[in-house]
Amino acid sequence: MSTVNVTVTVNGVERSAEVEPRTLLVYFLRDHLRLTGTHIGCDTSNCGACTVMLDGKIIKSCTLFAVQANGKSVKTVEGLAENGKLHPIQEGFKEEHGLQCGFCTPGMMLSALELLQKNPHPSEDEIRWGISGNLCRCTGYQNIVKAIQYAADKMAKGEA
Amino acid sequence: MIPPSFEYHAPGSLADAIGLLKQHGDEAKILSGGHSLVPLMKMRFAAPAHIVDINDIPGLDYLKEEGGHLRIGALVREADLEASAVIAAKFPLILDATKLIADPQVRNRATIAGNLAHGDPANDHPAVMLALDAELVIEGSGGERVVPITKFFVDTFETALASDEVLKEVRIPIPPAKSGGAYFKLERRVGDFAIVGVAAQVSLDGAGNIQSAGIGLTNVGPMPIKAEAAEASLAGKAPNDATLQQAGQLAADASKPVTDNRAPEDYKRAMVKELTIRALRRAVSRAEGGN
Amino acid sequence: MAETTSESLGGIGQSVKRKEDLRFIQGKGKYIEDFYLPNMVYGVFVRSIFAHAKINSINSDAALKVPGVVAVLTEKDLAGVNLAWMPTLAGDTQAVLAGEKVLFQSQEVAFVVAETQAAAVDGASLVEVDYEELPVVVDPFKAMEPGAPVLRTDKEGQKDNHIFTWEAGDKAKTEKAFQDAEVTVSQKTHYPRCHPAPLETCGCVVDHNAFTGRTDIFMTSQAPHAHRTIFALISPFKEHTTRIVAPDIGGGFGNKVPVYPGYVLSAVASLVLGRPCKWIETRSENIQSTGFARDYHSEIELAATKDGKITALRVKTTADHGAFDAQASPSKWPAGLFSICTGSYDIADAHVQVDAVYTNKAPGGVAYRCSFRVTEAVYIMERAVDLLAVKLNMDPVQLRKKNFIKPEQFPYKSTTGWEYDSGDYEKTMNVALEAVGYDQLRKEQAEKRSRGELMGIGISSFTEIVGAGPRKQFDILGLSMNDGAEIRVHPTGTVMARFGVKSQGQGHETTFAQILAEELGIPEADIIVEEGDTDTAPYGLGTYGSRSTPVAGAAAAIAARKIRDKAQKIAAHMLEVSEADIEWKDYKFQVKGVPGKAKTMAEVAFAAYTAIPDGMEAGLEAVTYYDPPNFTFPYGTYICVVDIDSKTGEYKIRKFVAVDDCGIVINPMIVEGQIHGGLTEGFAIATMQEIRFDEGGNILNGNFMDYMLPTAVDTPHWDLDRTVTPCPHHPIGAKGIGESANVGSPPAIVNAIVDALSHLGVTNIEMPVSPWKIWRILHEKGVA
Missing domain, CATH: 3.30.365.10 (Aldehyde oxidase/xanthine dehydrogenase, molybdopterin binding domain)
Structure with missing residues (x-):
């Protein structure tokens, strides 16, 4: 069984592991780096629980081999808060009750992050499309929309 | 959920990629966006011994107007199409379809070339490219060749690509003035493959009559379908209800749907007609400068 | 001092932000798949490709040759430890691994155990099962027709596919009412088979320690205590040496109530190998085989x-x-x-x-x-x-x-x-x-x-x-449906409360703290709620059927009131008045008619450990098992x-x-x-x-x-x-x-x-x- 060395900058820190080429990025993060905030909710690339950012773009880490991320940078839920301060998206999810079981939440927040980076003032409809690759079974999405609106408002105020 | 083992190759050039494909023949698979291949591998429906990852080959991510064509490189992602000014200005049909493909995460990875090269009649771009009369630039160990989209799809999951060839570029003629297109897609839920999809592209003449029309159908047969009789029926006609109705009927006649998880055959056929009418109506409206 | 109100306490009726969120929004929840124990092996099922077929043979040779594969368990292995069958919650029996035949597509046929999950999957793909297809019964009406193939040939005396007939109401009176009716309507309809599909699938990690004799079972359980009792009833695992821990659960919706073969096989694998065994089902397995x-x-x-x-x-x-x-x-x-x-x-x-x-x-x-x-x-x-x-x-x-x-x-x-x-x-x-x-x-x-x-x-x-419950009429496999609450008020006036139910996203850590805040006059921020660990939680039947608030929520209030009863005695002692002169008002013990003379619950709590009246036991704790009327x-x-x-x-x-x-x-x-x-x-x-x-x-x-x-x-x-x-x-x-x-x-x-x-x-x-x-x-x- 051949392995390859994979080095990925994860949340700003260079991390390496010897993995089989078939190792999916999500297993690299979870099994090898023990960053277990990224979850696995399906086996068909549908649910979005494993969403992370690869070089600033959201992807499904269950549909990318870790070796493909070699030399690239990955942001996971563990990298959302900076300097001990919650990201406005994290704050929004707590304030607006945007989570219940919490299983979809990490992926959902990363989708929200890309959405707000592309579109800082999204409408409700745009938010719903922005998170359409992330399934949630608990919240009915309504408070997730509110959570992202909260973050958008907060981030806009931060810019001003 | 765990794919079978394989040997991984990340060639630095197209030539190297083709060399690897030639060397490993049917044992090798090209990996670009990965959203067709990797799910199949996770389910163990596909087990290539060699993966040729073309993602890091430089110079394949261009999207440009040149020589009367829009040229889209093999590594242009759906999200690039979504964000492209030229797509927004001149190819509303592509924009319509792209926005409805899967979800934002998938569109950040999935490529238009992969969407075509998979040969899946459920994919959206085949119908779109059939409506737009695209050409595909293919490169292999025997050199480069250009294949019209109508000759590209050979069977379900089978295309004109040989095992040592790469779909390098999608080349689409820039539509004349007074052109418009639209994609209509019925889905079981957002992001799903189409129950039925219809791509329509029209160009109007000075009098406002239809000069030419292209119609492609998604997921209503073993292969993507170009509704040629429907297209022909529109030429020279005023885009009125009767004309569109007739084209819709001809498109439905050209479809070969089967009953499956998505819907029964009779519904799909009826929806080909209805969606063709709607897509044409919007295409005409866009050609006239509307939305 | 500011007035104590329900709002200031985070009591009942307040939209208190959830205590559990901080860990979840930072990726620090701990779900079953997040357990990595040293020396752990992984189990993966071989599942039936047919809905009804006789199993002629199972060949594990190729699977065992895969590097990393440790064992392939089949029904024969389970029969040896009397675990080939397990009782269902409905009192039927279910094959843990299929023996003579499979009865549904995706049924568990063999369990491949390996050093890595990947090796287990590779091994499972190489187990060869020789099936002989049998006629399939899909339509429940056809299942009841004379001559339909009898599916449960394993059950003695089962001559057809009928499980039970259950009736309620008065048949004769109802018939009469229909005869006399001026108008009647009727409709046939099917409520389709669907699946709860919580975003997290089911899974477990079982860690049997041969030296201490103890077994830790971390599992996706909506009912940890009930599950442990069932384990003890059906397997060599004893209740006192077995600990079930339901960690954070990524949604349940009823899917994590039944006992699944994966739990049993992981336990068997851990017992046999002396190593922790992890089993996490895929989404497809979840939809195809679980409840x-x-x-x-x-x-x-x-x-x-x-x-x-x-x-x-x-x-x-x-x-x-x-x-x-x-x-x-x-x-x-x-x-x-x-x-x-x-x-x-x-x-x-x-x-x-x-x-x-x-x-x-x-x-x-x-x-x-x-x-x-x-x-x-x-x-x-x-x-x-x-x-x-x-x-x-x-x-x-x-x-x-x-x-x-x-x-x-x-x-x-x-x-x-x-x-x-x-x-x-x-x-x-x-x-x-x-x-x-x-x-x-x-x-x-x-x-x-x-x-x-x-x-x-x-x-x-x-x-x-x-x-x-009520427990007299309602039980699961004989276990009465009442639920426990256990509350400890610490000397400094903070509270630890434990329950037999188990949240899967419902927010018990917050809402139960709010009930206690309201009842005890202690801010919800000073109250911590724990669930899911049978070593520490009081007995209970778990969370499903919207029973947490009606049963455990009631237990919380009742236990808190027991605490208040004792605290009132202590307060009377502290305030040097008779107990009858004390009233619980504005979240404090007050001397009736003397508003300034009062003790808070925190003050009483300190006294409960430091200055109790003669003849009273120290401490401020209560346990209740609530049987809903x-x-x-x-x-x-x-x-x-x-x-x-x-x-x-x-x-x-x-x-x-x-x-x-x-x-x-x-x-x-x-x-x-x-x-x-x-x-x-x-x-x-x-x-x-x-x-x-x-x-x-x-x-x-x-x-x-x-x-x-x-x-x-x-x-x-x-x-x-x-x-x-x-x-x-x-x-x-x-x-x-x-x-x-x-x-x-x-x-x-x-x-x-x-x-x-x-x-x-x-x-x-x-x-x-x-x-x-x-x-x-x-x-x-x-x-x-």
Whole structure:
């Protein structure tokens, strides 16, 4: 069984592991780096629980081999808060009750992050499309929309 | 959920990629966006011994107007199409379809070339490219060749690509003035493959009559379908209800749907007609400068 | 000093932000897959490709040659330790691994154990099973025909595929009422087989330590104590040396109530190998093999007078239970609480019969986000009321109001034996009618119809029955359905509280702390709630059927009141007055009539460990096991407005008003979240979620590519409101709310769609309502 060395900058820190080429990025993060905030909710690339950012773009880490991320940078839920301060998206999810079981939440927040980076003032409809690759079974999405609106408002105020 | 083992190759050039494909023949698979291949591998429906990852080959991510064509490189992602000014200005049909493909995460990875090269009649771009009369630039160990989209799809999951060839570029003629297109897609839920999809592209003449029309159908047969009789029926006609109705009927006649998880055959056929009418109506409206 | 108020404490009625969120939003929740124990092995199943087949042989040679594969367990290995079969929650037996034959597609056939998950998957793909196909029984009606292949040949005395017949109500009186009826309606309908599909699948890590003799089982369990007792009853594991820990759970919805073969095999593997064993099912395995829900084929009939008084109800149901009867229902209630199907209406006579049958499908019948079989009951009744309204040419609102149980009739004894605790159905309905603008909508609908446009308004005025026990009548495998609470007030006035229920996203850590804050006068921030660890939690039957607030929430209040009783004695001692002179007022112990003379609970707590009166035991703790005297009966009125595209059959929910009454609300924010979620799952069931089979018993949509769950774009916006009718028998007046919305919403949606088509003579459409079904109708009627 051949392995390859994979080095990925994860949340700003260079991390390496010897993995089989078939190792999916999500297993690299979870099994090898023990960053277990990224979850696995399906086996068909549908649910979005494993969403992370690869070089600033959201992807499904269950549909990318870790070796493909070699030399690239990955942001996971563990990298959302900076300097001990919650990201406005994290704050929004707590304030607006945007989570219940919490299983979809990490992926959902990363989708929200890309959405707000592309579109800082999204409408409700745009938010719903922005998170359409992330399934949630608990919240009915309504408070997730509110959570992202909260973050958008907060981030806009931060810019001003 | 765990794919079978394989040997991984990340060639630095197209030539190297083709060399690897030639060397490993049917044992090798090209990996670009990965959203067709990797799910199949996770389910163990596909087990290539060699993966040729073309993602890091430089110079394949261009999207440009040149020589009367829009040229889209093999590594242009759906999200690039979504964000492209030229797509927004001149190819509303592509924009319509792209926005409805899967979800934002998938569109950040999935490529238009992969969407075509998979040969899946459920994919959206085949119908779109059939409506737009695209050409595909293919490169292999025997050199480069250009294949019209109508000759590209050979069977379900089978295309004109040989095992040592790469779909390098999608080349689409820039539509004349007074052109418009639209994609209509019925889905079981957002992001799903189409129950039925219809791509329509029209160009109007000075009098406002239809000069030419292209119609492609998604997921209503073993292969993507170009509704040629429907297209022909529109030429020279005023885009009125009767004309569109007739084209819709001809498109439905050209479809070969089967009953499956998505819907029964009779519904799909009826929806080909209805969606063709709607897509044409919007295409005409866009050609006239509307939305 | 600032005044202590419910708001300052974060007590009952406050939208306190959730305590559990901090870890979840930072990726620090700990779910089952996040457990990595040293020296751990991984288990993966080989599953049947056929729905019904004889197993001639299993060849593990190739699998065992895969580097890293440690063992391949088959039925023969289990038979050796007497674990080839396990009891189901319904008292049937289920094969842990298939022996002589497989009975459903995806049934567990072998368990491959390896050093890595990848090696286990590789190994599983190489196990060769020689099958001999047997005739497949998919249709539950055909299963009951004479000559149908008998599936459960393992069960002695089982001569057919019939599991049970269960009846409620008075058959003769009901028949008489139908004979005398001025008007009757009837409808056959199928509540489709669906799957709860929580976003986290099921799994476990079992760690048996041969040196200490102890076994730790970390598992996705909605009921850790009940599961441990069952383990102890069926396996070599003893209750005192076995610890079940349910960690953070990524949604349950009933799916994590049954015991699955994966848990048993991981335990066996750990026991045999002396190493921890992890088993995490894939999503496809989850949908294809673990507890499904519903699958009730019902015929419902109503008898009524010409002016719309419903006189009798008759229901005959054939229930498809799959290959093993593994539904989760209390022992004496094989069809659960299905006889609640008289709903919100005062109906003199009813008769309900359920016949359950075996088919070649996965076992289950779990209470998917509902109390046992209540969803099925509510659906048929709310559909039937609409049918009657059409037949009588009456507005469905008027018909419902005419038949509602009236406020003065509570406590109301129904003809099938339930005692409804409280409600004011008409008041709640009126709030919904007002919110949606009902009269205006009917005018709009009439106008639209005249233009050929399709719009419908659907109503559901449902009643739920949640919070099992009472323990005398309700048990799971003999375990009475009461639940414990254990509270410790520390010397510094902070609190640790533990419960036998287990949150899966409902927010117990917050809401139970709020109950205690209210009862103890201690801020919720100073209260920590723990659940899920059998080593520490008091006994309880777990969380499902909306029983956490009705049972454990009540236990919290009762235990807190025990603490207050003792604290009051200590306070009297501290204040040097007699206990009778002390009153609990403004969250403090005060000397009656002397407002300045008071002790807080924190002050009393310190004294409880430092300065207790003579003759009193130290400490300030309490344990309670609460046996609910009755169920709670949350209810509501939902109104759904749909617009249908007459050419494609596509429809859009334009507006959905949900007015719920769950009695006293502990945390309005959380209650709204529960309703949003329940409505969305109800919407999903009504419109897309269905597990389908072909004639060979092959699952047609056993993964997330084809088992449809709604995205944010598909999901409607929900408009909520509420009325408050306190539960008279619950210590804080609360009723369960986690499931009402899932129970009440499907009929509102289907009623709306049927209403949009009713002028064409349409009276029914089956769930899930796919656009093609509507198109077919419109096409047949010449509209599309």
